Amino acid sequence: MKITMDEAHVLFDRIPISRKEFVEYDAGHEPPAEYVEKVTDWFVKELKP
Numbered sequence: 001m002k003i004t005m006d007e008a009h010v011l012f013d014r015i016p017i018s019r020k021e022f023v024e025y026d027a028g029h030e031p032p033a034e035y036v037e038k039v040t041d042w043f044v045k046e047l048k049p
Helices: 005-013 033-046
Strands: none
């Protein structure tokens, strides 16, 4: 089952938090290295003790 970008945006808009960012990459089924770096940076910033 493939989700369209429109469907992904609808799901994203339903997430009930204000500090969020929708990022999309044209990379097929595997996330690119820049995605991993972005997620890691987010975890460090948002989940620091």
